[in-house]
Amino acid sequence: SFDTVAIKNNIIAHEKQGFVYTYGTAGFRSNAEVLGSVMYKVGILAALRSKKLNGSTIGVMITASHNPEEDNGVKLVDPRGEMLEQSWEVYATKLANANDGETLLSAIDEIVAQYKIDLDIPANVIYAYDTRPSCPHLVKCLEQGLEAAGAKGTNFGLKTTPMLHYLVRCINTAGTNDAYGEPTEEGYYKKLTAAFATAVKGKPRLSTLHVDCANGVGAPKLRELLKFMASDILSVDIVNEDTATLGQLNKNCGADYVKTNQRAPPSITITAGDRCCSYDGDADRIVFYYVTEDGTFRLLDGDKIAGLAAIFITELVQEAGIDSIKVGVVQTAYANGSSTNYLTKVLSVPVSCVSTGVKHLHHEAEKYDVGVYFEANGHGTVLFSPDALNTIKTAEAKTPAQKQAIAQLSALTELINQTVGDAISDMLLVEAILTSRQWSFEEWDQAYTDLPNRLVKVVVSDRHIFKTTNAERQLVEPAGLQAEIDSLVAKYSNGRSFVRASGTEDAVRVYAEAATRAETDDLAFKVAQLVY
Ligand code: NG1
Numbered sequence: 001s002f003d004t005v006a007i008k009n010n011i012i013a014h015e016k017q018g019f020v021y022t023y024g025t026a027g028f029r030s031n032a033e034v035l036g037s038v039m040y041k042v043g044i045l046a047a048l049r050s051k052k053l054n055g056s057t058i059g060v061m062i063t064a065s066h067n068p069e070e071d072n073g074v075k076l077v078d079p080r081g082e083m084l085e086q087s088w089e090v091y092a093t094k095l096a097n098a099n100d101g102e103t104l105l106s107a108i109d110e111i112v113a114q115y116k117i118d119l120d121i122p123a124n125v126i127y128a129y130d131t132r133p134s135c136p137h138l139v140k141c142l143e144q145g146l147e148a149a150g151a152k153g154t155n156f157g158l159k160t161t162p163m164l165h166y167l168v169r170c171i172n173t174a175g176t177n178d179a180y181g182e183p184t185e186e187g188y189y190k191k192l193t194a195a196f197a198t199a200v201k202g203k204p205r206l207s208t209l210h211v212d213c214a215n216g217v218g219a220p221k222l223r224e225l226l227k228f229m230a231s232d233i234l235s236v237d238i239v240n241e242d243t244a245t246l247g248q249l250n251k252n253c254g255a256d257y258v259k260t261n262q263r264a265p266p267s268i269t270i271t272a273g274d275r276c277c278s279y280d281g282d283a284d285r286i287v288f289y290y291v292t293e294d295g296t297f298r299l300l301d302g303d304k305i306a307g308l309a310a311i312f313i314t315e316l317v318q319e320a321g322i323d324s325i326k327v328g329v330v331q332t333a334y335a336n337g338s339s340t341n342y343l344t345k346v347l348s349v350p351v352s353c354v355s356t357g358v359k360h361l362h363h364e365a366e367k368y369d370v371g372v373y374f375e376a377n378g379h380g381t382v383l384f385s386p387d388a389l390n391t392i393k394t395a396e397a398k399t400p401a402q403k404q405a406i407a408q409l410s411a412l413t414e415l416i417n418q419t420v421g422d423a424i425s426d427m428l429l430v431e432a433i434l435t436s437r438q439w440s441f442e443e444w445d446q447a448y449t450d451l452p453n454r455l456v457k458v459v460v461s462d463r464h465i466f467k468t469t470n471a472e473r474q475l476v477e478p479a480g481l482q483a484e485i486d487s488l489v490a491k492y493s494n495g496r497s498f499v500r501a502s503g504t505e506d507a508v509r510v511y512a513e514a515a516t517r518a519e520t521d522d523l524a525f526k527v528a529q530l531v532y
């Protein structure tokens, strides 16, 4: 039961005086040393959230994604495998900052009153973690909180972030019409590999895909998945899979390294014709890349994946004779201008732009029959509405071609993780499309050419003074700054630039793109100077 005396007495004191915790875009995230106290509170919060939702299973994932190995983090997963409902974030923050039993209890009382929570309802929580050395300790702290709150906690062990989201959805939908899958790691592998086999049926296998797993949890999990995959339909070579040596996680490798530095990890020798991709540390992001004959590095990022998925699904629903299903794409301001242009002008698909952060993209994507959403950094997925799923499931083929298109669409709905961006699932989606089309990376890349772009991080004394509107594309404060940016941008051909405070780092980000590399760098530099 929910034991207020235990909750008060077992509290874990803040590790560092004066440290302020914030539940942000990525949950709580910081150096792992200050997180034990937070885990305890997260255990209690997860229990309360489960009680509020009548005992539905809530997920807790311990990871700091692409951040350095000494960091860690934690986030809550709602019953359908989605991010924690946004209105709870402030309460998460309040709990985390309470540093004595009384303050903690009154923060809890506030949540209980606000959401009219019946504390007698049993709570169910599942949790998992990545390969970071701080995880075992943080798991213990979390368990201490779950125990005090009387929640039934189940440890799912080492998992990728998207696997935990999958498991939460499976558990909560088990036995319903809407059952998502078998709630086990093996169930996940079986679902994805079976769907992949259907999606590529009858097509020759492509050349080997080299997968940089950032020395993180993606490596052992991908290796495990491959045991369920017939080797004549997919050939994968895993690189950067050292999860045992301290200090290797995300070090000079992984999706964030590749996207930020616009180059392959030094640990990979890549020559023309090689097909490569990189996951991040918890395997929820992926970017692809190759080099041209003349040795130029080419990145196929989240925007490119979105474009590929959008064209493929749009054509499939036409072939299947069910083009009442409409495909839409959701981007953020960081999407390359060329990709937006390609989607709207060439493919004629509707595109929405939302604020940074997966929860915003996810919710917007739910408004379409098929909502493709990707952040440029490679985090994203494709959502099928219940109506679209039903149309696909009940479609009747009049020709063999229609039959095949329907089967392929149906396979995609199984292959794509509907809960959150998933590097393994997204990798299989891209491979399924390329195999189906027999396309090389060059052919995929031909859809459009990225405008040169630059992302600059500016450390300022107070990033909170930067307030934005219009999906973060314009500043409203500090007053007058946007007008100055606009008049700079006007001087560059195809120029675009915007400034916003990071939600995950104590800095301001400046993004710029323009017709040439030189113009882009110049614009980024000048806007950064305005901000500084
Ligand atoms: P911030 O720090 O708010 O820019 C970063 C990424 C987001 C998202 C979050 C969550 C960029 C420019 N920003 O957000 O896309 O992934 O981290 O991890 O890549």
Ligand code: ZN
Pocket (backbone or CB within 6 Å): 065, 066, 280, 281, 282, 283, 284, 285
């Ligand atoms: Zn991640």
